[in-house]
Amino acid sequence: MPLPPIPLPPIPLPPAAVRRVLEAAYAEDAPSGDLTSLLLIPADASATAELRARVPGVFSGGPVVxxxxxxxxPGAVVELLVSEGEAFAAGAVLARVTGRAQAILTAERVVLNLVQRMSAIAALTARYVARTAGTRxxxxxxRKTTPGLRELERYAVRCGGGRNHRFSLSDAVMAKDNHLAVLTGGDPARLTEALRGVRARLGHxxxxxxxxxxxxxIEPVLAAGVDTVMLDNFxxxxxxxxxxxxxxxxxxxASGGVSLETVGAVAATGxxxxxxGALTHSVVNLDLGLDVVIGTP
Structure with missing residues (x-):
């Protein structure tokens, strides 16, 4: 099935979020430097490397590259050869970087890990979006995201043409089954009153x-004036x-157990x-590689 065009560019990824993730990843991957590159590669050597797709997908992660x-x-020259949300074929060159060889080799794995995951999320999201075409x-x-990577993963969803739910527990009230069990003690008659009490304490x-x-x-929930009703596993x-x-x-x-096989029928219900959740919790990283094409010792 062809991937759908993305009608608008995704909401940008905050640079501070990118830097925070990268700094944590490099602290883990090279806590005392890249021993191999420091010992084998001359400090003044330069190189050009290409980020190449080994499978088709949808690109997400330019800011990370x-x-x-x-x-x-800081002096590296980075060329992004595809746009965020753009579909690519196997063999496509997605980006090119020229700079100090030691730096390119040290940065390689972290950049690949993140962009492979982000592009996989974008590609999977685009497939779900394609299967709901023509519906509302x-x-x-x-929130089923990788701890520490939520901003990057949710940006990737936007690159694939999807949208984001609440970002965190602090963004909205979302009362689920366990909240309601505690709130009402299992008595449905208390549901409307309890939710109205919540509404009264919130800003508009x-x-x-x-x-x-x-x-x-459904009716007791609607009577409380809620904004969204989630029909779970209906x-x-x-x-x-x-x-x-x-x-x-x-x-x-609609939520619960939605798959590529069922999403079209779910969308058709109106x-x-x-x-x-599968957009982020079950995705398999795309196979991308970084190949040095020019090296100058």
Whole structure:
């Protein structure tokens, strides 16, 4: 299936987030320097290396490529040969870097690790987006991200044409089944009152979402004036019924066990949002390589 075009460039990746991840990764990978490169490669040697795709995919990670090499060699020249969110074929040269050979060799693995993962997430997201074409549904990620890499992984989702759910626990109220079990003590009659109490304590810009796992919870949740109702692990028939019952009174999100095989049918039920944890928690890194094409000892 062809990958869909990305209509707008993704919201940029904050440079501070890129630097934070890179510094932590290099501290882990070369805590006392790159012993091999320091001993084998002359300090004044230069090189040009190409980032090449060994499989097709969708590119994400240009800011990481640029910052990753320049952290070790501020004078490195980095050329990005594809755009963020652009589909590429196997064999494509995605970027080229020229600079101190020691620095390129030291930076290589960290840059590859991150860009391989980001491009894999972008490619997988693009496949989900393609399978919902012609529907109103948006594909969004979840908080099931790699610790420390959330900003990069969620940027990759945007590169693939997807959108982001709340970034952290601090961004919105999202009451799930365990919250409701504690909040109501299992008494559905207390649900509306409890959620209205939450709304009364919040500012008007804070979003409230509530997860439901059965139809009879929907009306009590809507009566509290929530913004989004998440239909969790609903059958296709119940998703259609839930959309009809909610009838535009809130955003409808479908969640739970969504796959490439099922996402098209889920989107066809009329939901507004489909959250897919697999975009980040189950992706397999794309095979990209960095090859030195010119070396000057």
């Amino acid at each position: 640029e910052a990753g090499f320049r952290l070790h060699d 549904a948006r594909i969004v990620d979840t 810009t804070t979003h409230i979402e509530v997860e439901v796992d059965r139809m009879e919870q 059958s296709l028939e119940d998703l259609r019924a839930g959309v009809e019952l909610i009838a535009g009174r809130a955003i409808v999100e 939901v507004d949002v489909i959250s897919v």
